[in-house]
Amino acid sequence: MVALYLASTSPARAQIIADIGLSAQVLNPRWTKKLLLQR
Amino acid sequence: MDEEAVVAEMTSPTAASIAQHLAERKAESALTPDVDGLVMGGDSVFEFDGEFLGKPHTADVATKRWKAMRGRSGILHSGLCVIDHTGGTHRGSLSEVSSAEVFFRADVTDHEIAAYVATGEPLSVAGAFTLDARGAAFIEKIVGDSWAVVGMSATSLRSLITGLGHDYTELWAPQ
Numbered sequence: 001m002v003a004l005y006l007a008s009t010s011p012a013r014a015q016i017i018a019d020i021g022l023s024a025q026v027l028n029p030r031w032t033k034k035l036l037l038q039r
Numbered sequence: 040m041d042e043e044a045v046v047a048e049m050t051s052p053t054a055a056s057i058a059q060h061l062a063e064r065k066a067e068s069a070l071t072p073d074v075d076g077l078v079m080g081g082d083s084v085f086e087f088d089g090e091f092l093g094k095p096h097t098a099d100v101a102t103k104r105w106k107a108m109r110g111r112s113g114i115l116h117s118g119l120c121v122i123d124h125t126g127g128t129h130r131g132s133l134s135e136v137s138s139a140e141v142f143f144r145a146d147v148t149d150h151e152i153a154a155y156v157a158t159g160e161p162l163s164v165a166g167a168f169t170l171d172a173r174g175a176a177f178i179e180k181i182v183g184d185s186w187a188v189v190g191m192s193a194t195s196l197r198s199l200i201t202g203l204g205h206d207y208t209e210l211w212a213p214q
Contacts, residue, residue, distance in 0.1 A: 002125060002205055003076030007069030012164070012171075012190045013081050020193045023212035024079065027069040 054086035055136045058118030063134050066120040070129070077200060077210075078122045081191045085166030087113035093165050098156050101167045105152040108168075109177075110145030114138055115166055117187040121199040133199045137192035139183030141168070147177045165190075 004024035006017055017024045045064050046057055059082075066080025085092040087108060095101040120134035161167040161174060168174040170181070170188040186192040197207045 001209060004210060005069065005074055005076055005078045005124075007066045007078055007080040010081070010190060012169075016186075016189060016191045016193070017079075020196075021211045027074070027078070 052091075054084045054091045054114065055116045055118075055138060057091060058082050058084040058116040059120070059134050059136045060118070062118035062120040063132070066122050066132070070122065070124055072127050074124050075127050076125060077203070077205065078124050079191075079196065080120045080122075081117060083115060083117045083165040083187075083190050085113055085115050087111075087166070092167075094163050095167045096162055098162065101156045101161045102152055104167045105147070105156070105161070106149070108143045109147040109152075110143065112140050112142040113166065114140050114183075115188045117184075117190055117192055117195075119191060119195045119199065121196070121203060123203045123205070131203055133202045135195050135199065137184040137187040137195050139181050139185055139187045141166070141170075141181055141188060142179040143168070144177050144179045151177070 004022055005027050006014060006024040007027045009028060014026055045061060046052055049056065049060060061082035062080045065082060066078050069078060095104055116136050116138045118134060118136045120132060122132040123130040155161060155173060158173060160169055160172055170178060170185065181188055184192050184194065186194060200207045200210065
């Protein structure tokens with residue numbers, strides 16, 4: 001079976017993965033959180 | 040790597056292209072040689088009034104956004120990227136964006152906005168609203184892929200995994 005990984009710090013996305021019947025290991029993206037995109 | 044820097048590198052970014060690009064970069068940034076499998080990355084950007092909005096982070100910003108959004112609509116774009124890294128090798132990747140237009144009720148009161156913001160729920164989500172929690176009561180309707188609003192399209196995920204040559208149903212967790 002192929003393993004699934006979720007590159008996200010979002011609990012919501014992890015919950016979606018569980019809700020749709022999948023199981024994924026969460027990886028922390030090397031990512032700096034910043035206030036986004038007001039352009 | 041930070042999101043502002045990544046977006047600044049893009050030429051003529053749109054809300055959809057930003058969501059897709061950030062999803063790709065997030066998935067790529069998590070790759071290490073010991074990762075053996077399919078790596079998913081996601082990102083959401085809310086497009087409202089010509090602006091591309093992420094998380095409000097503060098109560099003041101969330102309150103202002105809600106007062107501007109009530110009675111109007113915006114488009115939530117969710118990018119999703121899947122990288123096939125089976126065997127610890129980059130074998131390919133696919134990504135796509137799903138979108139939905141979100142219509143907010145016009146009768147949301149200042150009191151309700153203040154109470155909603157005080158819960159903290161809208162501060163950490165793109166667009167300052169949720170469809171799957173308290174914010175659901177303030178949303179009139181959704182047109183498009185409702186999964187995009189929650190933050191990750193299940194339909195897109197199946198499409199990308201299948202496109203990379205894997206059987207989606209084999210990934211279901213044992214019951």
